[in-house]
Amino acid sequence: MSSPIRPPHLGIQLHVDLDRDLRPHRSAKIEAHLRVDVTATGAAAELPAVELAVIIALDVAETHRAAVRRALPAALRALPDGISFAVLGSGGPEPARCYPLGGAEWAVADQNHRRRAAFAAGAVPLHRDGPRPAGYAAWAAKARALLAARPLSVRHLLLITDGSSAPGETRLQEELDACAGQFTCDVLAVGADWSPDPLLALAERLHGTAEFVDDGLSSAITGAIRRLRRVHAPQLPIEVTVRPAVRQVSLNEKAPRPHRLGGLRRRGRPHLWSFPTYQWEPGSRDYLLTLVADADADPLETDLQFAMVSVGDVHVPVTARWHHPERPPPHGPAGSGTLRGLKTTTLMRDALRKGLIAVRHDQGDAAERHLGQAARLAARLGTQWVLDEIDEVAVIEDAVAGRVRLRPAVDTDTLAPMLLRAGSRPGGTLTDIAGALPGPRCGHCDTPAGSEARYCIKCGEKLL
Structure with missing residues (x-):
């Protein structure tokens, strides 16, 4: 699971941009652009290869053997010393281990293992007319089982697919739920007979990328592993703590990987949501934070804090104000351009x-x-x-x-x-938090309050 602690070698800056001048109603939407800037301070340029475990999975048919034989040996010879790796093929109803051979499930790259793996790649089992793995769920399940025994900093599945196992696809969403937080996944699509939706689902749920590779498969594999070595924080959540009036919340990453993020509740903290994120490397990430708030009991023309966004020990508030509905909107709200x-x-x-x-x-x-x-x-x-x-x-x-x-x-x-x-599939629903534990009501003006409130938001009196 993700840790809320910021690694000491990372510098993090948070910036929030939103239209702070809103019109109140029962389900008012508040949207904010969140930018997270990460810098590496005193850290090595690349993560040591001994902290990486990578599975290269070949979900392709026999018709693509020529492309595999051209690409895979060169990519295996380029593996950095010390990386844990395994190669899976697809010759039967379940993914099969191609390398390492014998009883070992993992190999640690050195000159000998690279040479043997490149030789074994020439005979990697691929789909024929017989039984095939039952869709992408089978590949994810096999990766989850293998990576569970390799507790390294970065655990990753690199799935190369032509879609030939997809006709038997079952239980993909269920398996992705089981894999979430256990490892990340990049998908390289080859050929022309695959559907983009399950590939985007894999990349989105497992915090990776999905891309089409027309040529240069070997360099695409090598590039994906090189990107993993730039990761300085494998897991780091974005936490959003909302005020009781906020009933729904969502967070969508827009760059560099456009996709929706799933929020997790923190036990005993009904208004705190944690959005796991992965593969943090130096650079910027952009998110769209969406809140739906009930403005019935809120004061007008007053700055209100609707949420606190936290990454590690860095925090930034999300503040705005409700304006009188009958008055013209203020001109040029500060900071709404990037939003x-x-x-x-x-x-x-x-x-x-x-x-x-x-x-x-x-x-x-x-x-x-x-x-x-x-x-x-x-x-x-x-x-x-x-x-x-x-x-x-x-x-x-x-x-x-x-x-x-x-x-x-x-x-x-x-x-x-x-x-x-x-990019990612459009849509996605807001997380409804209306079912949070009921809070007290003010003994002076009878205004309802959230479960963690201590003072009335309307009259300011202490809640009993």
């Missing part, structure tokens, strides 16, 4: 993904509508890569106006990789 940009980027990615899905299902009108919205937002933000993606499937007649026209022929094999690049 607007973050929300616009989210809308752009969502529109791009919806447009690509509509193309895949031959829904021309919907595709042009969503892709047009994505083009308009990309033009506003100056996001060229989105315009380049749209250009693959549609002619952009006027990006600023959001006018696009689908091309008469679209290579459907390009759509799945584009969906991976678009």
Whole structure:
């Protein structure tokens, strides 16, 4: 599980940006852009390889053996000394160990093991016409069992898939729930017969990435392991403590890996939520924090603290004020620019993904509508890569106006990789905390209070 303690060799800065001037109602939404800046202070540039355990899993069919034989031996020869590794193949109903051979479950890389593993990679078992592993859940379960016996700082599954085991997919979500917090996962997709949704689910739930590899599989494997060595804090939660008036909360990572985060309750602290995060390396991360608050009993025109965000021993408050509904909104709320940009980027990615899905299902009108919205937002933000993606499937007649026209022929094999690049699956629900333990009521004005409140938020009197 994640630890709330900040590693001593990391410097952490928190920044919160939000529109602080809100209109009160029963379920008012408060959105804040949270940026976490991490620097390494006095730490080595790379994590020692002896602190890493990596499983390379090959969920591919026999038809891709040539690509595997080209890529895997070179990647194994490039493993750093001291890293714990295992290679799994897919020749039967369950994932099979390809290396190390014999009774050992793990190898520790040195010159001898690298040479033997590269030789064994030429005969790695792959899918044939016979029984296949029952979907991605089987790979995750095998990794969970292996990594449980390797209690190192960074434990990681690198899944290389062409989707050939997916037709038997079962219980993926159940298995991902069991794996969450145990290890992380990157997915490298090859070929053209895989669906993006389960790959995004794996990467999102296990805090990794999912990407399409058209060529250069060996360098993609080596690059993924190199990224792991830049990790300075394998696990570090973002904690959000909310005031009793806040009824729902969610936290979504927007960069560098767009995905939703799952919140965990802290026992005995009904208003404290912990959002586990993984693979912290020097750099910045951006999050969208969303709160839904009941403003019925709150004072107007008064600064209120709705939440406290904590990473390790660094804390930052989330404060705003309710304004009179009948008065005009204040001009130029301080610090709302980056929040607007973050929300616009989210809308752009969502529109791009919806447009690509509509193309895949031959829904021309919907595709042009969503892709047009994505083009308009990309033009506003100056996001060229989105315009380049749209250009693959549609002619952009006027990006600023959001006018696009689908091309008469679209290579459907390009759509799945584009969906991976678009980011995580859209949507996600807020965590409802309305069921928190009831608190006292003020003996002077009868205003309800949260279970941890000590003074009335309306009249200021001490609660009995």
